[in-house]
Amino acid sequence: MIKVIIADDSVIVRSGLKDIIEQDSEIEVIGLATNGNEALDLCEKNQPDLILMDIKMPVCDGVEGTKLIKDKYSSVKVIIVTTFDDDSYINDALKNGADGYVLKDISDEDLIRTIKNTINGFSTVPGKIFHNFIVKNLTNNKSLNSIGCPYAGNLTTREKEIIKLIVDGKDNREIAKNLYLVEGTVRNMVHTILSKLKLKDRTQLAVYAIKNDIA
Numbered sequence: 001m002i003k004v005i006i007a008d009d010s011v012i013v014r015s016g017l018k019d020i021i022e023q024d025s026e027i028e029v030i031g032l033a034t035n036g037n038e039a040l041d042l043c044e045k046n047q048p049d050l051i052l053m054d055i056k057m058p059v060c061d062g063v064e065g066t067k068l069i070k071d072k073y074s075s076v077k078v079i080i081v082t083t084f085d086d087d088s089y090i091n092d093a094l095k096n097g098a099d100g101y102v103l104k105d106i107s108d109e110d111l112i113r114t115i116k117n118t119i120n121g122f123s124t125v126p127g128k129i130f131h132n133f134i135v136k137n138l139t140n141n142k143s144l145n146s147i148g149c150p151y152a153g154n155l156t157t158r159e160k161e162i163i164k165l166i167v168d169g170k171d172n173r174e175i176a177k178n179l180y181l182v183e184g185t186v187r188n189m190v191h192t193i194l195s196k197l198k199l200k201d202r203t204q205l206a207v208y209a210i211k212n213d214i215a
Contacts, residue, residue: 002119005031005046007039007065008054008081013104017052017081020108027115034058036065043073049119050077053098055089063092070097077118081106100124117171123202124171155214159193162186163214167206 004027008014018029031042037060039051051069055062066078079100080093090101100118102111114124155163158179165175172190176183190202199205208214 002027002050002115003030003046003048004028004115005033005039005042005048005051007033007036007051007057007062009034009057010054013054017111021052021112021115023108024112027112036060036062036068039065040068040072043069043076048076050079050115052081052115053078055080055082055093063089063096066093066098067096079114079118079124113173122171124169154196155193159189159196160214162189163193163205163209166190166202167209167214 004021006014006017006029008017014032018032021027022029030046030048031039033039033042035057036053039053042048043051053062053065057065060068062080062082066080069076069078074097077099078097079102080090080098081102081104082089083104093101100114100123102114102124106114117124161179162175165178170178172183172186175181176186179186181189190205194200194202194205197205197208199208
C-alpha cells in the first residue's frame with residue numbers, strides 16, 4: 001500500500017485529490033495538511049511514502065515545505081501539484097528535492113500513474129520544464145558538468161530516439177507509445193543506455209544528451 005499525505009490550503013482541492021487517488025486500491029491517504037509545516041508534522045507521525053504538495057500555501061509554501069521534508073526524510077517522495085506553470089517555482093521545488101511536478105488539470109488516471117511511477121523511482125516533470133531545468137543548472141552544478149561524452153559512438157539510432165524522448169520528459173509508457181514498443185522493452189532499453197553510458201539516472205542522461213547535442 002502506498003501511503004500518501006496531501007498538502008493544500010484548499011479544502012475542496014484536498015478532498016478532490018483524496019477522492020481521486022483513493023479510487024486505486026493500492027493507494028491510501030493517511031493525512032491532510034494545509035501547509036508545509038503541517039505536512040512535516042504528519043511525516044513525523046505517519047511515515048508516508050509520498051506527499052502531494054501544493055506550491056502556493058500560507059505559513060509554509062510547497063517549496064520550503066519540500067526542503068524541510070527532504071532534509072529530514074529524504075526517502076519520502078514529493079510531487080508538486082499546482083496551477084502555476086512557472087519555471088521559477090519549478091526550479092526552486094526541484095532544487096529542494098521535489099521528485100516530480102504536475103499541474104492540477106492532470107487527468108485522474110495520469111495522477112495515479114504519476115504517484116506509482118514516482119514511488120518506483122521515476123521523476124515526473126513536464127517535458128519543456130524538465131529540459132529548461134537541466135539547461136539552467138548545467139553551468140551551476142559541478143556534478144552535472146562532470147558528465148562527459150566518452151561512449152557516444154556506442155548508441156544505436158533507436159537508443160538516441162529514446163534519449164530524445166526522455167529529455168522531452170516522457171515516461172516509459174509515453175516512450176513506448178511514441179515508438180510503438182512494449183513498455184517493458186523501453187524499460188530494458190533505458191537500463192541498457194544508462195549502463196552503456198555509465199550514468200546513474202534519467203536526469204544525468206538528459207544532461208548528457210543536451211551537452212552532446214543528442215536532444
